[in-house]
Amino acid sequence: MGITFEGYPEITGAEIREALDFCNRQILHVLPEFTDKFQQAYSENGFYPPVENRDWTTGFWTGEIWLSYEFSGDQRLKAAAEVQVHDFLNRIDNKLAVDHHDMGFLYSPSCVAAYKLTGNKEGREAAIKAADQLISRFHPVGEFIQAWGAMDEPGNYRLIIDCLLNLPLLYWASEETGDEKYRDIAEKHIHTAVANVIREDYSTWHTFFFDRKTGAPDHGATCQGYRDGSAWARGQAWGVYGLALAYKYTGRKEYIELFRRVTEYFLEHLPGDLVPYWDLEFNDGDDQPRDSSSASIAVCGMLEMSKYLGVEEAEHYRKLALRIMKSLYDNYAVKDFAVSNGLVLHSTYSNHSPYNTCDHRGVDECNAWGDYFYMEALTRLSKDWVLYW
Numbered sequence: 001m002g003i004t005f006e007g008y009p010e011i012t013g014a015e016i017r018e019a020l021d022f023c024n025r026q027i028l029h030v031l032p033e034f035t036d037k038f039q040q041a042y043s044e045n046g047f048y049p050p051v052e053n054r055d056w057t058t059g060f061w062t063g064e065i066w067l068s069y070e071f072s073g074d075q076r077l078k079a080a081a082e083v084q085v086h087d088f089l090n091r092i093d094n095k096l097a098v099d100h101h102d103m104g105f106l107y108s109p110s111c112v113a114a115y116k117l118t119g120n121k122e123g124r125e126a127a128i129k130a131a132d133q134l135i136s137r138f139h140p141v142g143e144f145i146q147a148w149g150a151m152d153e154p155g156n157y158r159l160i161i162d163c164l165l166n167l168p169l170l171y172w173a174s175e176e177t178g179d180e181k182y183r184d185i186a187e188k189h190i191h192t193a194v195a196n197v198i199r200e201d202y203s204t205w206h207t208f209f210f211d212r213k214t215g216a217p218d219h220g221a222t223c224q225g226y227r228d229g230s231a232w233a234r235g236q237a238w239g240v241y242g243l244a245l246a247y248k249y250t251g252r253k254e255y256i257e258l259f260r261r262v263t264e265y266f267l268e269h270l271p272g273d274l275v276p277y278w279d280l281e282f283n284d285g286d287d288q289p290r291d292s293s294s295a296s297i298a299v300c301g302m303l304e305m306s307k308y309l310g311v312e313e314a315e316h317y318r319k320l321a322l323r324i325m326k327s328l329y330d331n332y333a334v335k336d337f338a339v340s341n342g343l344v345l346h347s348t349y350s351n352h353s354p355y356n357t358c359d360h361r362g363v364d365e366c367n368a369w370g371d372y373f374y375m376e377a378l379t380r381l382s383k384d385w386v387l388y389w
């Protein structure tokens with residue numbers, strides 16, 4: 001069954017409730033500041049400044065509000081989330097900073113969640129428009145959804161592993177509208193992505209380029225990892241969760257084995273406290289920042305996949321999830337309003353290195369998805385959760 005971290009402590013049911021209770025209190029505490037405005041993608045010295053709804057990350061904050069509403073039933077949360085859903089409809093109607101593939105990250109935890117939880121009609125409308133925006137980025141030559149930049153931009157004929165999390169929006173849109181076009185594009189993209197981003201040793205490429213004329217696979221490259229050939233921790237974690245979702249939506253059995261292998265690579269490269277450094281090249285003893293968000297993302301993937309596995313293997317992944325969450329709760333979670341207005345410390349957005357192409361920002365801070373997936377993981381452990389994805 002592979003790596004188990006036998007002997008490591010597991011988060012208890014009481015700790016899961018305490019952790020969710022603190023998240024709920026923190027979210028209510030900061031809600032007045034972050035109802036008309038959103039949290040920036042990453043905190044600065046532990047505190048998120050308020051920003052307009054323009055980045056690829058704002059849906060996570062609304063998603064935290066919905067998870068908190070599920071936990072507590074507090075009507076103030078529902079009212080604030082509805083203000084934000086209205087803003088998301090305005091954003092897609094006016095095409096405000098939506099020229100990229102992150103429509104799922106934006107619209108699943110905010111607007112699909114609103115519709116699933118409360119029947120919110122603006123949420124449904126906004127999410128279907130976002131799905132239309134997402135499929136407009138599909139390249140039939142190569143059969144993939146382009147991640148970044150203008151569609152005719154020479155240096156951007158590529159997909160990135162993160163996009164696997166954008167695709168549930170397309171499956172949802174097909175179910176809602178009865179139109180198969182969304183699902184067809186999602187299936188094609190998944191197939192292209194899975195065939196190319198996973199390397200022989202089951203580490204993953206962050207991004208993968210195709211030949212614009214023929215669509216043939218060209219080469220892998222990193223953007224946010226340490227170097228091209230290394231495994232960016234969050235990319236690997238997007239792979240873990242992305243493969244679980246790919247299996248859920250396509251039912252393709254071969255994705256189960258790929259999930260096992262990609263997850264094993266992630267687990268084998270964890271340091272002693274089970275929370276990865278920002279790139280899996282680094283481990284205990286290296287003077288490098290952590291990316292705690294990757295741990296939560298991978299836990300969500302393991303918990304999702306465990307629904308489709310036999311009893312013994314499901315229990316294996318659930319125990320791993322409980323052990324990683326124990327470390328996150330004990331060593332990384334915020335427990336004091338004075339320390340941070342976020343939920344989880346020691347995450348890394350993008351860490352510039354001599355060998356990568358990303359901007360340097362949000363290093364060793366909270367970030368929006370780190371907070372969101374920590375709450376999602378706790379929620380998954382506390383009940384039979386209906387996915388926003």
Ligand code: GLY
Pocket residue numbers: 162224234349
């Ligand atoms: N999807 C971008 C990131 O994970 O930073």
